[in-house]
Amino acid sequence: MRTLLLNPRDLEFLLYRWLDVEALTKHPRFTEHSRETFDAVLALSAEIAETHFAPHNKKADANEPRFVDGKVELIPEVATALRAFAAAGLPGATVATELGGIQLPAVVAQASFAWFHAANTGTAAYPFLTIANANLLIAHGEQYVERFVRPMLEGRFFGTMCLSEPQAGSSLADITTRAEPQGDGSYRLFGTKMWISGGDHELGENIVHLVLARIPGGPAGTRGISLFVVPRFLVGEDGVLGERNDVTLAGLNHKMGFRGTVNTLLNFGEGTHTPGGAPGAIGYLVGAEHRGLSLMFHMMNEARIGVGLVAAALGYTGYLKSLEYARGRPQGRAKVGADPASPQRPIVEHADVRRMLLAQKSYAEGALALVLYSARLVDEQRIAETEDERRRLGLLLDILTPIAKSWPSQWCLTANDLAIQVLGGYGYTREYDVEQHYRDNRLNPIHEGTHGIQGLDLLGRKVTQQGGASLLALDARIRATLDAAAAAGGEAGALGAGLGTVWQRVVEVTAGLFASGDIEAALANSSVYLEVFGHTVVAWIWLEQYLAAAEGEDAFHEGKRQAARYFHRYELPRTGAGLELLASLDRTTLDMREEWF
Amino acid sequence: MRTLLLNPRDLEFLLYRWLDVEALTKHPRFTEHSRETFDAVLALSAEIAETHFAPHNKKADANEPRFVDGKVELIPEVATALRAFAAAGLPGATVATELGGIQLPAVVAQASFAWFHAANTGTAAYPFLTIANANLLIAHGEQYVERFVRPMLEGRFFGTMCLSEPQAGSSLADITTRAEPQGDGSYRLFGTKMWISGGDHELGENIVHLVLARIPGGPAGTRGISLFVVPRFLVGEDGVLGERNDVTLAGLNHKMGFRGTVNTLLNFGEGTHTPGGAPGAIGYLVGAEHRGLSLMFHMMNEARIGVGLVAAALGYTGYLKSLEYARGRPQGRAKVGADPASPQRPIVEHADVRRMLLAQKSYAEGALALVLYSARLVDEQRIAETEDERRRLGLLLDILTPIAKSWPSQWCLTANDLAIQVLGGYGYTREYDVEQHYRDNRLNPIHEGTHGIQGLDLLGRKVTQQGGASLLALDARIRATLDAAAAAGGEAGALGAGLGTVWQRVVEVTAGLFASGDIEAALANSSVYLEVFGHTVVAWIWLEQYLAAAEGEDAFHEGKRQAARYFHRYELPRTGAGLELLASLDRTTLDMREEWF
Structure with missing residues (x-):
């Protein structure tokens, strides 16, 4: 199946080559599964997404829900798509088999779900909200499982x-x-x-x-x-x-x-x-x-990673669609001094178009990798052998969650913006898909905790909690990658050294913020901190992908390595200005008075 | 008149305090004018924009032009607004009085036009395309003035x-x-x-x-x-x-x-x-x-500054609307450790909201200042006493035009994005204005030469033309400001010193790009160059504003100075990463192969 929703080759790389998802099947919870069952779910997801979700994405956008005769009226394709989704058992993708679920690892389920968000996130929202609801009740409302959860898993209730x-x-x-x-x-x-x-x-x-x-x-x-x-x-x-x-x-x-x-x-x-x-x-x-908020926040973490997934999926399909356009659209000649009478060449040959495509690739594939990495941590946490291991994984998930939510929301939105730009005037019309992807994606920095809230969560809570235990847990993971890069040497070693310098600076600046004792100044630029931290984390994710792709000789692996280079050369250095600002404990926003605006 | 379209106080500051537009009235072309006539045109523009343009902005967005019975059908408010615009003589704002025009300086006309774009750029596009057309014919098609130009100025033809x-x-x-x-x-x-x-x-x-x-x-x-x-x-x-x-x-x-x-x-x-x-x-x-393109490009420069004006106006009204919202919307408590039972406080008190408002202020006011500065150069060029002076002003306009077009298009779009974010979920709905401003503004980096085309124009043509004469002309203006800042000393001196370092680096990196002799590598990152150059130019425009506001003690002048500080602290340092990338003659995009995507 040819698709412009996601790249199945990339999913294969991320899940099996990089995250070694097959290793999860050694654990009793996933022992009924194998790479074959995972692949079957993913292939079925891709097919249902292409067949039942993608075709009405534009129609649903152009025909909003209306309130007619006391009822909310949707276009009929939505119900048809959701029946196909439920018939495949996907509402129970991660739910235990004894409740009728498929009992998949979260990381595989997220990869499956990415297909639906890329195809039609407006329609996909109905079952995914339902799944989040069901998961919460399974975890904290056992007495409601028969009455409410089972019908939700069957697609009868939402x-x-x-x-x-x-x-x-x-x-x-x-x-x-x-x-x-x-x-x-x-x-x-x-x-x-x-x-x-x-x-x-x-x-x-x-x-x-x-x-x-x-x-x-x-x-x-x-x-x-x-x-x-x-x-x-x-x-x-x-x-x-x-x-x-x-x-x-x-x-x-x-x-x-x-x-x-x-x-x-x-x-x-x-x-x-x-x-x-x-x-x-x-x-x-x-x-x-009086304990409702903590229960809701337990699920909120899942929801926030889910928002990151939606953003990544929209960034991803926009990237593939703009790439397809760039390959097929002749316009001008990239070579300086080309004969004006020679035929026009595809715009993918222009350096600036390649920049926009490489940027999208690095954002979309980086975001998807970050989300799947986080989802694998959820699985590891669930099957952890000891309480201590579970706690450590929880600390890591705590600090990565605001990044997994905010980074894709910011940068895959930027990716969609670049997709519009690659298509030029055509991208600005509703005859093409990319402007809708932008509009859909624009919600993600707002809901489930705005960008600003994620920054406060990261800097005001996650980074400092338990004496910096979350930051240390992440530090250990990043240093392990840096060690692997150093051991590999060559270009990997150089990329690792560059990231190591930035990461060290992030850690120092973090310490400096709180050493000041001025909590107001420390938190004033929490959004800047979130963005610096996010770019550094994704540079790490790209170094991980570089290492996993290091031995591949084919175009796919070459592309992975080039995208990693792009991210380390064009994106990671953006952190410098933010780090200096943070280190200065800048008070510009605090000193601003309302009447001066 | 209370307005959320533009800030009349800022227009007054930019036109009279900073750009000394009154000085133009000493020239024979503008001798019939005075500050009073300028102010009358601006006040009338504001009133027509508020009364006839703003009220149907949303309606026109929701009711697109349709093709019905062989004719294009628009909502009737459009024609009413355009009649009011024509009745005020505004299609001939800059046209000579002997052709029935008002013979205003371009800088005053642009300030007038900003009101219409802020109010309803979709409706304003009809007369502004007409004006560009008429100006071209007046300059190059004298024989068509009676048949075509006069009816356009009268609002009968478009x-x-x-x-x-x-x-x-x-x-x-x-x-x-x-x-x-x-x-x-x-x-x-x-x-x-x-x-x-x-x-x-x-x-x-x-x-x-x-x-x-x-x-x-x-x-x-x-x-x-x-x-x-x-x-x-x-x-x-x-x-x-x-x-x-x-x-x-x-x-x-x-x-x-x-x-x-x-x-x-x-x-x-x-x-x-x-x-x-x-x-x-x-x-x-x-x-x-066979000489058509150069005639069209003569007007294209005007059109490109006009695009910058549209972008600035949309950024500006989005800023004012999100500021209004932030002042009126209580949500949470900005103070750490505030009593949860105390009343909620307006979000303008939150540091992160102030950051988003200051950013918008610096983008919108910076963009408007840049566009008006450019328009004043158009006036100076028109009334230049000598051919040499006209040529030097032309060189300066040449290098500023891609910036005046692209910078507002990029950053006032970002301003609109921030306006949505300030309003949160409300900003994402069509019940508020800001999401439309974003959608309208998204055209500006595309039309009249895309962002990528502006980068090639700047780096591949304007910077190098006539042995770097344009770059030198700009350098002279910037150095004059740096000298004034140094003479003023104190904070102005410090801001100037910071800008001087960055500008020096821009000049060095520019020279290094071409010294390499590898024209392909030199131009590969022309968009990055455009963005670095643009941010540096706007930092200079902000230093100019800082100096012009230096003696003011009231809230307005305090706000100007704080926005200048914001731009120099948060925005100018962003240039560092781009300059390093450019200096390295990075080949990532050139080395990327199509099949690796």
């Missing part, structure tokens, strides 16, 4: 995450949705939730909302937030659907991109419906009272 | 520029539209033109196309291209409209942004109409045979 409120987006401490205990173990919820993707539609029999709310009498701030399951239709113990719950659509958001995914404002408990004869949305507690 | 063809966008050498001499001084044109903004509509009585085409028998490449006036309807010597010319709409382009501006594929001479009883679009030569 799931949402209801966190934000109109007055509380980034600041979850300020949510006000109220959950009143009913004395029978259930609660009634009252409040409004904003930005709820998949919040209302007719794709399945039911929608299972996971909702953050406050039980009256709890502490203020984030320590008084609890988590609830709130279904659109109540479900009996026997699984039979009952009354309509008091959850109503208050409005649709009309977005720049991601238009295929209905995005809603939902009212809980406004009394439009009266389940059990009273207003209030009936909900069921997940986990302990 | 104009286009027809350069690109489907197979020839960036490579104008490869256009194939044919112009056959008819023996009576007229020509018949046959061919297809692509990306023609304003190519077909019913806004006025006629559309005047300026078309590049080849007269058979001429040289290949760019030296065989001639320029023609091709009206949609033929016009008699008496000004009466005659037959429909053989120019037909072949298709509409559907774009990411700029949706209010109809963008067309036009067929010339396909025989749909038979003016004078025969197929072929009747056209009239402008200037000499």
